[in-house]
Amino acid sequence: MSFINIFKSDARRRTTLFAGHVVPDSSRCVQCGICSYNCPIGIDVRAHAWRDEAINHSECLTCGECVARCPRGVLRFDRTDLFAKDAQ
Amino acid sequence: MRYAIIGTGAAGFASIEAIRSLDKSGEIFMLGDDPHGFYSRPGLAYFLTGELADKSLFPKTREDYARLNFTYQKARVTKINRAEKFLLLDGKTPLPYDKLLIATGASALPLTIPGANFQGVVKLDHLEDARGILSFAKRGKTAVVVGGGITALELTEGLLARGVKVHYLLRGDRYWSNVLDEHESRIVEARLQEEGVTLHFHSELTEVIGKGGKVGGVRLLNGKTIKCDILAYAIGIKPRAELAQDAELALDRGILVNEFLQTNDPDIYSAGDVAQVYDPITGRSVLDSLWSPARDQGRVAGLNMAGQRKSYIKSAPFNVTRLAGLTTTIIGAVGHGRDEDIVGIARGDSETWRQLPDAIVAQGGFDINRVRILVGEKILIGAVVMGDQTLSAPLQKIIAQKVDITSVRDKLLARDAKIADVIVDFWSKHAAVA
Numbered sequence: 001m002s003f004i005n006i007f008k009s010d011a012r013r014r015t016t017l018f019a020g021h022v023v024p025d026s027s028r029c030v031q032c033g034i035c036s037y038n039c040p041i042g043i044d045v046r047a048h049a050w051r052d053e054a055i056n057h058s059e060c061l062t063c064g065e066c067v068a069r070c071p072r073g074v075l076r077f078d079r080t081d082l083f084a085k086d087a088q
Numbered sequence: 089m090r091y092a093i094i095g096t097g098a099a100g101f102a103s104i105e106a107i108r109s110l111d112k113s114g115e116i117f118m119l120g121d122d123p124h125g126f127y128s129r130p131g132l133a134y135f136l137t138g139e140l141a142d143k144s145l146f147p148k149t150r151e152d153y154a155r156l157n158f159t160y161q162k163a164r165v166t167k168i169n170r171a172e173k174f175l176l177l178d179g180k181t182p183l184p185y186d187k188l189l190i191a192t193g194a195s196a197l198p199l200t201i202p203g204a205n206f207q208g209v210v211k212l213d214h215l216e217d218a219r220g221i222l223s224f225a226k227r228g229k230t231a232v233v234v235g236g237g238i239t240a241l242e243l244t245e246g247l248l249a250r251g252v253k254v255h256y257l258l259r260g261d262r263y264w265s266n267v268l269d270e271h272e273s274r275i276v277e278a279r280l281q282e283e284g285v286t287l288h289f290h291s292e293l294t295e296v297i298g299k300g301g302k303v304g305g306v307r308l309l310n311g312k313t314i315k316c317d318i319l320a321y322a323i324g325i326k327p328r329a330e331l332a333q334d335a336e337l338a339l340d341r342g343i344l345v346n347e348f349l350q351t352n353d354p355d356i357y358s359a360g361d362v363a364q365v366y367d368p369i370t371g372r373s374v375l376d377s378l379w380s381p382a383r384d385q386g387r388v389a390g391l392n393m394a395g396q397r398k399s400y401i402k403s404a405p406f407n408v409t410r411l412a413g414l415t416t417t418i419i420g421a422v423g424h425g426r427d428e429d430i431v432g433i434a435r436g437d438s439e440t441w442r443q444l445p446d447a448i449v450a451q452g453g454f455d456i457n458r459v460r461i462l463v464g465e466k467i468l469i470g471a472v473v474m475g476d477q478t479l480s481a482p483l484q485k486i487i488a489q490k491v492d493i494t495s496v497r498d499k500l501l502a503r504d505a506k507i508a509d510v511i512v513d514f515w516s517k518h519a520a521v522a
């Protein structure tokens with residue numbers, strides 16, 4: 001299996017859909033853009049990572065594509081209470 | 089007030105954001121000689137493998153630029169006139185400044201052997217370099233890679249992904265010997281071999297051979313030759329400090345700056361790969377070639393330029409990277425000595441990683457999932473996490489925050505210690521209290 005296929009199968013291996021946010025750790029991020037490139041609905045995940053802000057985007061499916069594809073472990077799921085935050 | 093920023097990289101861009109956060113009306117000029125402006129240099133590796141399109145390397149939108157309200161000029165700065173406080177652009181146009189930031193980055197050390205100017209000899213500094221590599225890298229071709237550190241492997245992986253056969257030459261007997269331990273080097277080497285890379289140890293390049301100015305092969309010190317179409321090199325980098333040297337600013341391996349990122353000229357600052365930054369905690373001035381410190385230094389330089397007195401406190405340098413497809417995090421001080429394949433430092437590298445003082449090593453895991461931690465008197469001073477990355481974030485925090493690990497030190501150093509379990513348990517308790 002080539003390196004590239006290893007990365008792809010990693011992305012496929014994830015199974016769970018989470019209820020929560022995708023949260024970046026900007027100190028790990030090098031702004032490569034793999035997250036934004038792979039977001040199925042075109043959210044600029046990278047811009048959130050630059051600002052160190054959760055992907056608090058109404059259209060985010062929390063599908064996990066960005067989390068799985070990021071080569072540096074910048075992104076993770078956080079089970080924050082989406083509705084409580086939105087209400088603030 | 090007029091601010092001039094030389095360099096369009098992470099440090100330069102971050103400085104502009106910081107200046108604008110304090111000074112809404114001052115004029116800001118950003119000057120750069122890369123035709124593509126600000127983009128992710130580390131992302132070039134993923135562009136080579138095909139995981140990313142080149143247009144995706146650009147983090148900022150038109151609106152981001154407009155919001156920051158600065159003038160971007162594609163130009164090479166050819167002189168800094170400190171006495172009269174102006175820059176010379178492309179050898180002819182003067183640009184006066186009040187505060188100046190030199191964020192000119194670093195460039196690959198050139199290969200100096202005969203034939204190094206042949207077509208097909210490549211390096212990886214810029215987007216144009218990456219595009220050039222892709223134009224040569226066609227299925228069925230053969231490449232020789234020389235050098236070390238992360239970039240040599242990024243070149244290797246990029247070429248492999250494009251169907252190129254790769255020979256990797258190492259001068260010594262293992263890969264990245266002053267950062268990785270022997271076991272880690274062997275893991276990486278074995279994975280490269282599984283991918284079909286031919287490793288040549290104790291091999292030194294003496295000449296590029298070719299016809300009509302094109303690479304046809306390489307000759308080694310032992311007389312052997314290897315046929316190839318591409319020679320890719322990553323033998324280290326050098327801060328682009330010529331302008332500063334010309335202007336007689338204080339230099340060592342890079343431009344020397346204090347904790348406020350200020351050079352010995354109080355109106356001139358420096359940040360990023362070109363700067364050798366004073367660390368008030370260790371009393372040392374070190375070079376890093378890492379994105380995150382470059383961004384942080386740029387930010388702190390910008391704040392100081394706009395009048396806020398702010399110190400840059402160096403955090404334990406770390407990088408998360410892929411070595412032969414294996415995710416690897418390197419944190420703090422993990423090795424020492426010289427590596428024959430790199431002169432000085434390389435890309436995605438820190439001098440601090442090789443400043444390992446006395447420490448005891450604890451290691452765990454097998455095969456590809458491995459963790460090595462460097463245990464000091466009361467704190468952890470470094471770690472290498474390969475494969476499974478569960479421990480990467482906790483270790484990064486434990487090391488950066490200098491968390492007191494006395495309570496688990498014996499457990500970590502016990503024979504057959506389950507290091508991962510000890511760290512996870514320690515961290516979950518620590519995080520719960522903190």
Ligand SMILES: Cc1cc2nc3c(=O)[nH]c(=O)nc-3n(C[C@H](O)[C@H](O)[C@H](O)COP(=O)(O)OP(=O)(O)OC[C@H]3O[C@@H](n4cnc5c(N)ncnc54)[C@H](O)[C@@H]3O)c2cc1C
Pocket residue numbers: 030094095096097098099100119120121122125128129130131132133163164165166191192193194212213214238239242328331359360361362376377378379380382407408409435436437
């Ligand atoms: C292939 C590659 C892989 C990397 N991998 C990693 C990694 O895994 N992790 C990590 O943390 N870091 C990595 N890095 C390093 C990281 O990209 C750098 O640390 C960071 O880009 C430094 O930012 P900077 O702003 O200091 O300099 P740069 O990004 O180098 O920008 C300097 C700019 O100054 C311009 N310039 C220089 N001289 C002049 C002049 N006289 N006039 C006008 N303009 C000038 C240049 O054109 C350039 O655009 C990698 C770099 C490369 C190239």
